[in-house]
Amino acid sequence: MSLxxxxxxxRDTDNPRLAVGASADNPCIIxxxxxxxxxxxxxxxxxxxASTALLFEHSRLFVYxxxxxxxxxxxxxxxxxxxxxxxxxxxxxxxxxxxDDRPGAPVGVDEEDWARLGCRSPHILxxxxxxxxxxxxxxPNSARFAIPNDQIRGLDQRxxxxxxxxxxxxxxxxxxxxxxxxxxxxxxxxxDPSYPIAMTDHIIRHLGGQVVRIGHPGxxxxxxxSGFVDLAGEEDPGFLHAHAVSRARFFYELSPxxxxxxxxxxxxxxxxxxxxxxxxxxxxxxxxxxxxxRDRSGNQIPLDWIINDEMLVxxxxxxxxxxxxxxxxxxxxxxxxxxxRDILARTADCLAWRRPxxxxxxxxxxxxxxxxQRGYRHHIMAYWDSSTQDVEGVV
Amino acid sequence: xxxxxxxxADLRSGRSADGPVIVAFLLARSMGExxxxxxxxxxxxxxxxxxxxxxxWRNDRPFKGPLLGLNGHITHNWGAQGGASMPLDAFDDASGxxxxxxxxxxxxxxxHRPDVVxxxxxxxxxxxxGVSAPARFHWREEHGARLDxxxxxxxxxxxxxxxxxxxxxxxDPDDLIAGEDRTVSGYDIRIVxKIVRDAGGQVVRVGHAKxPDRAAIAGRxxxxxxxxxxxxxxxxxxxxxxYIELTxxxxxxxxxxxxxxxxxxxxxxxxxxxxxxxKAIGALAMQADDHGGWRLPVVEQPHQPSNRIIWPLRAGPxxxx
Numbered sequence: 001m002s003l004x005x006x007x008x009x010x011r012d013t014d015n016p017r018l019a020v021g022a023s024a025d026n027p028c029i030i031x032x033x034x035x036x037x038x039x040x041x042x043x044x045x046x047x048x049x050a051s052t053a054l055l056f057e058h059s060r061l062f063v064y065x066x067x068x069x070x071x072x073x074x075x076x077x078x079x080x081x082x083x084x085x086x087x088x089x090x091x092x093x094x095x096x097x098x099x100d101d102r103p104g105a106p107v108g109v110d111e112e113d114w115a116r117l118g119c120r121s122p123h124i125l126x127x128x129x130x131x132x133x134x135x136x137x138x139x140p141n142s143a144r145f146a147i148p149n150d151q152i153r154g155l156d157q158r159x160x161x162x163x164x165x166x167x168x169x170x171x172x173x174x175x176x177x178x179x180x181x182x183x184x185x186x187x188x189x190x191x192d193p194s195y196p197i198a199m200t201d202h203i204i205r206h207l208g209g210q211v212v213r214i215g216h217p218g219x220x221x222x223x224x225x226s227g228f229v230d231l232a233g234e235e236d237p238g239f240l241h242a243h244a245v246s247r248a249r250f251f252y253e254l255s256p257x258x259x260x261x262x263x264x265x266x267x268x269x270x271x272x273x274x275x276x277x278x279x280x281x282x283x284x285x286x287x288x289x290x291x292x293x294r295d296r297s298g299n300q301i302p303l304d305w306i307i308n309d310e311m312l313v314x315x316x317x318x319x320x321x322x323x324x325x326x327x328x329x330x331x332x333x334x335x336x337x338x339x340x341r342d343i344l345a346r347t348a349d350c351l352a353w354r355r356p357x358x359x360x361x362x363x364x365x366x367x368x369x370x371x372x373q374r375g376y377r378h379h380i381m382a383y384w385d386s387s388t389q390d391v392e393g394v395v
Numbered sequence: 396x397x398x399x400x401x402x403x404a405d406l407r408s409g410r411s412a413d414g415p416v417i418v419a420f421l422l423a424r425s426m427g428e429x430x431x432x433x434x435x436x437x438x439x440x441x442x443x444x445x446x447x448x449x450x451x452w453r454n455d456r457p458f459k460g461p462l463l464g465l466n467g468h469i470t471h472n473w474g475a476q477g478g479a480s481m482p483l484d485a486f487d488d489a490s491g492x493x494x495x496x497x498x499x500x501x502x503x504x505x506x507h508r509p510d511v512v513x514x515x516x517x518x519x520x521x522x523x524x525g526v527s528a529p530a531r532f533h534w535r536e537e538h539g540a541r542l543d544x545x546x547x548x549x550x551x552x553x554x555x556x557x558x559x560x561x562x563x564x565x566x567d568p569d570d571l572i573a574g575e576d577r578t579v580s581g582y583d584i585r586i587v588x589k590i591v592r593d594a595g596g597q598v599v600r601v602g603h604a605k606x607p608d609r610a611a612i613a614g615r616x617x618x619x620x621x622x623x624x625x626x627x628x629x630x631x632x633x634x635x636x637x638y639i640e641l642t643x644x645x646x647x648x649x650x651x652x653x654x655x656x657x658x659x660x661x662x663x664x665x666x667x668x669x670x671x672x673x674k675a676i677g678a679l680a681m682q683a684d685d686h687g688g689w690r691l692p693v694v695e696q697p698h699q700p701s702n703r704i705i706w707p708l709r710a711g712p713x714x715x716x
Contacts, residue, residue, distance in 0.1 A: 095480030121516035123707035129508035
């Protein structure tokens, strides 16, 4: 028997062996609600949940998602940290009361595994609003996707069959076109299609690489040429696009679009051009190249002003830009070329197809402070005038 | 700051209107767990500056609504009834939702974009690290005064301190009969006499509504059916010098919610002996402040929010469920 006040008790988890996540008997149970519909958001949420799982020596990650896009189940399959996923179809859903873990729950989840695997009693519940991409760089161990083992050989062969030489490096090229499905045109993100054609030529002819384009069927046709492989026309690419990204020397994104998120999911360095926000890649060698920011008078806004102001996060909102008198101009061909040269220099260690590298991990802390910090590890660049600007001075 | 991380501008600094949103699922069915969940969620809210707390609960017990009303930190609540529920897709914060929540308040309070979601397993009788100022029951003055009047009308002398004694409690009629015999012969008279005659207090007896009547003793007021009046029960405990119970029960959580010293026997040690009860009463009387009359209801103390929580929420100083 114990005498105790209402607000004072002994701690019962001072024993570190009993701490959540510290032993296989007491794994940290994480339930993540992956409700995003866009490709980029869905990938980032997978990475966020998986990186959360990596904060613990022992964890179980459960994913609830809506299987309403052809790519979603494949992306879940590429996340090696998922213990079990629940795919919702049509109007199916689980109720809030699915987290009632006492006997006799009047409403619950009609899935035996939900209770058996401990999903009713999570230690952490992640919603889309919690899985913020600006927090991803704060994880000490970033999770990576992995192509299912039984798929790799066949996918390599498909790349060879498409015309890629195995002894030379290649980059994956992607950009947004206004013909993408129901979302249609987005003037802030779509670019002049002549630029990608010109950049493909530049990479093959002047940088000595090969170029693989990924995207959606119906993108503008490129002139056929040696060193260029077009995978954008694949009606059902399966894992092919993702696999190509995992093998690439770098991902060259000419305008912000979802497939680039595969780059940071596989640890492939990326350069994101025509960006109007600062977030993006997770690799320290990666780059975000901003559009030109100008004020009402047409003067360029210095990069360090942008970096240190909220405009780096908010500039994607047109009303915000109009209120602040900010005008954006797309990257010129010269800027795009310089970005390509820079990312080439940063990836000098990859002279053929990229091979997965085992990550060096820090010991899991078995806990984390919330909210996570919002930040970035890559380089935010501007090539707006004759001199390159980089707030880190790394060029 | 995490090593190597370059910070983005903090969009939330100084923007009170955009304070963090906490959504808590209060799904417990027992009174003790329900109160613990309610105040746990409120304590998390207290640790985050400008936070708002919205709760989803199941309106299936008569005590839930009234006791939820004593949580002064809830911005909005949804009480589900029958087989109704809300879908997990309510946290879908993008456009073109395939599953809809047709409740504008859900969106008005930004519940579709929470910063923290608390489930029962996270709130089970424990406080998170960093919560230095746990939430307590909040009594509106008029409401409290009315209940105090009810207590006085039932015979509680406003000029003398009292304790609340939770009598033998069981859902099993056989236990009840057996316990009745033991309680009357073993505990009841001696305990009440010790409090009333030796220490100058009163005893407010609470418990199961079907408890048999006790022998009348001066200074003992019987509120055995107070369980049917959850606010009267909570108020009585909030104004008691201490709370003591003969078997472990969720009612003790009402004492903890009002920071009233309490004693409960271990669930593993069998029934306490009279000597143990007397010792506990002596210790409670010592640690409780010297109240000439009724205890003043606890008031939450101002504190500096930590603006952080540690996941997973770990056991720390606080409640035990």
